[in-house]
Amino acid sequence: MTTTVDPATGPPPGARTAPAANPTLVGTFVALLLRDLTVLRKNLREFLPRTILQPLLLVFVFTYVFPKIGQSVGGAQGSAAFSTLLVAGVIGTAILFQGIQSVALPLVQEFGYTREIEDRVLAPLPIELVAIEKIVAGALQCLISALIVFPIARFVPATPVDLRITWWVLLTLAPLACVFSATIGLLFGTVFQPRTVPLLFGVIVVPMTFLGCVYYSWQSLEPIPWLQYAVLLNPLVYICEGFRAALTPVDHMPLTVIYGVIVAGTMAAGTVAIRFFQRRVIT
């Protein structure tokens, strides 16, 4: 008896029991990342405007329009100082927004009505690594948006921006801030339901931006001590202050506090988010 493979019916009996390939954890992790980057590439037409528009408008109105029409902003230091102050704020906001938009929002959908997550967690990886992959993919997108936004904050203002880059801070802080933001995105993605997403923006993201030391430095809040301490609960404060330290000569909070909170915050938010993630996919 001869065995032939009929292309119409596939391989002969028994052939299907052999695994097609031998996946490694790293290989599967990278493949999940590739999938996310492919989706990003396919959605570039949505990614670019949603990344560029908000910071562009912010910088344009506050540091181009206001100085041109003589409206004062930036207090005693004047508009030049303000555009320098704002560079860090704009980048920080872009990173945090991206973390939420690229991790939390798709996740809310996948957990919610599409249940796509049920398939993603069937990839041959421990569930924790599926969650961590979401953080890594999100962090990469945060980094991309920071790179896109930087030239806007640097070149749009009508008044000169005083950049003084501390490279070691920039090169360590930028990735940490991106991972931190993507982790916060993962946490929000596991907590919010499709129904409660508007709440995420109205009640969490908006206050975060207004009270996130985007438009003012943390030290300049000294005249309002209760506020200066209250905003310490806001993760965006540390990201903005960190970029302030990395990019400008503006006063900023101590680096040890910035690094300490970002690292500890990432660990804490990550632990909780991964636990919630597991709880959402395993009954």
Next chain:
Amino acid sequence: MGDAPVAVTEHLTKVYPGGVRAVDDLNLEIRRGEIFGLLGPNGAGKSTTAGMLTTRVRPTEGRAVVGGVDVWEDPARAKRLIGVVPQSNTLDRALDVRENLYFHGRFFGMRARTARAEADLLLERFRLSDRATAPVMALSGGMAQRLMAARAVMHRPQVLFLDEPTAGLDPQSRIALWEILRELHTDGQTIVLTTHYMEEADELCDRLAIIDHGVVMALDTPEGLKRSVGADTVVTVTADGDLDRLGQVLTDRLGTATSAVVAVGKLQLGVRSADGVLPTVLSTAEDHGFTVRDLSVDVPSLEDVFIQLTGRELRD
């Protein structure tokens, strides 16, 4: 085909928060190469059982083993040995049809070139080639289900699980999916499917477990189960009055009756020989003051088996 079971559950139990015992001390052995069915009404514990075998529902007690791997000791490894077609459409909506397969192959360790080639092969085999670049949202229910089946077998799982695979499909798509499952079966693929359609269970399965309230009520081949009714004919009587008494009267009178079950307002009689039964049933019923509204004769079906076991119909 090997004799050792390819999947086993040992005392598998799931109690959901709130105390609902969805699956209760389930012991099953799935043989290599068979199509095994879990048949039962909605809420019987079929999907929970499938979930516990596929890393999605954590058992409260007991073990689930697939391909020699304890599913809950090493879920990541178990996931390589299982293919899953879940109840809802979990296709990746951000990708097109071919990409869904391509990336699945990559997740399971295929090189780019292999994943592309395998994806194209599967598209052909599952009759989806002309939709390769369509967004998955544009697929009909039947096509989406076929794509999910293609995705689930792409990494050559030892066991393919399908949870209510044809629920909500039109008859044509249902038959198309059955054909595909039969082809896979011919190739030696072990398949476990849950269903509440008895035609589907009857048509496809080599062996069946009838499940209700998380407990296996009966387990056998479809033919064996139907034989267990102990009759070659089932007479269903719809009549006014006390059907239990009618059942007693007819059993006494007929001699060949093996069972009499009253369920959902009807009396079902299992009868060994159908010859001359109908006139006898009619006259006996009327002699005892029953008005017979409907009378039907059929060979035993899995539905009858289920009614005999539970006193309820399969469909709620």
